Amino acid sequence: MLCIEYNECIQLIDIEVKDMSNFKTLKQFFIKNKWSYLFGIFFLLLVDLLQLFIPEVLRSITNKLQENLLEGSDVLRYALYIILIGIGIAFFRFLWRMLIIGASRELEYHLRNKVFSHLLTLSTSYYQRHKTGDLMAHVTNDIHAIRMAFGPGIVAMTDAIFLNIAAIIMMAATTDLQLTVLALLPMPLLILAMTRFGKLIHIRFRTAQEAFANITDKTQENLTGVRVIKAYVQEEAEIQSFYKKNQELFERNMELAKLFGFFHPLVHFLSSLSFVIAIWYGGGLVIDGNISLGDFVAFTTYLGLLVSSISAIGWVINIMQRGSASMERINLILKEEAEIKDSSFAKELEDIKEAIVFDSVTFTYPTSQYPALKNFSLKIPKGSSVGVIGRTGSGKTTIAHLLLRLYELSEGNIYFDDMPIKEISLKSLREKIGFVDQDSFLFSTTIAENIGFGIDNYSIEDIRHVSKIAGLHEDILDFPKQYETLVGEKGITLSGGQRQRTSIARALIKNPDILILDDCLSAVDTNTEEKILEALKTETQNRTTIIIAHRISTLKHCNKIIVLDNATIIEEGTHQELLENKGLYYDFYEKQLLEEKINME
């Protein structure tokens, strides 16, 4: 235990016991990889043992030199010893690197898979509470820190423990006990300096990391929102704000550099005190003939090994603490349970025979104070189409979110025939629904892969078929590599309307029983919209369809239209009935007619 005062010792025990418990999550991994670590440590110890032979060879050579007994054959023999030791060290070092560093790489691989797959099981609300930048940092920096702890950290720790003990024993046993005790006198000071500085370095490293996370967040946000920044001529303001954050990072890094600048020379100074004592007292012993010159040379070589392995202790403590702090953060993610998951009695959703029913649903988003839907009841008969219209923020998209069970219901229920939504397995529920959301998010891959996303087997004919229905095929023919054109980053950037139509094609290829189109024709002109709706008609004939829109032209052919206002249904009926009603729907209609007229003129 590297501590000086009793209280400090107790504190350290506490920290270490608590810190170690963070690694419980990795128990299975260590059980599986125990032989890699055990054999790795065994070969590492062999390397350390071989290192201990070098001072002995030096002792022998020096003694023989002093006594004038060294012959040509001896020189060759010693050279051979050194070469053999060197080969042994290289060979065993290769083995432990393959085993320990290899196992730590496997740990990194295993953890990355575990964290990523766990993140994807978490509910939507989790992502509302956590920033993407932070999560990215966990998946990269924290996993890296854990790998460092169980790769180079384990190696340095084994070295530090073994070499320290072995070097002290060899110094005392083969040279002189008193000289050993005297040479070790500055060591407590060295350890004290390292533990104190270690903590400071840890704190400053953390603040530098936080400043780095801030700057990463800022960069990510700015690059994603670059269009908004340009449109609002905020380049200069954003650059200034970036400079500020960068200055902060620079200052934190400089503080760290200053600390290191002080720490390293201090360690060297304190360790050189040991050499001063060794030279002063050991030199005296040689002059007095109490020890040989070879003993003196071997002693100082052991001391060199000891000092370097003691200096590594600070690094080991630091790297283990960092690994533990990172493990704690990763554990927090892994402990996070999906709020929405299958109940123990969840059943597969069969084909719907009668209807989907919203029964008095009142729903408030977890981070909101006001309900997004209030006492909402709606029956959607199988194969029918329902249009949803209303002012922005009236609750339209929420209907889709609840049907997909992206959020949990608190009041009321949704039934698929007579099955409450919570009794349906999530997989079968979501597989039956084709959802085209407002964002029309596309992955940076080919158009074909974007359309076929989520489908195991699809042919290019299937892709073409759904693209034609979505009114996208003609556009794609103009692209350089047609369906193989890359979308986003390094490929072509699609227009808003093209993105929307790609999302429609993606939903259609699933051949879902229920199709939800959420404001996904807003970016296409009314002529294209008409063509798409016409093509969709045959597709939606036997499908339960929900069309959410702001434009009356998008949903006027639906079997039933509901008008939402302030989270409740205020009108419902067919297009004709609603027009006769002369309510909000009629107002929308009048306004849109007027807009069309103005546009025509």
Ligand SMILES: Nc1ncnc2c1ncn2[C@@H]1O[C@H](COP(=O)(O)OP(=O)(O)OP(=O)(O)O)[C@@H](O)[C@H]1O
């Ligand atoms: N994830 C969320 N967390 C908290 N509140 C939300 C969330 N999503 C929506 N809301 C709120 O719930 C209400 C209904 O939102 P919803 O998206 O259903 O409206 P909408 O009618 O689809 O609007 P728009 O026409 O603008 O798409 C709004 O007041 C909105 O601010």
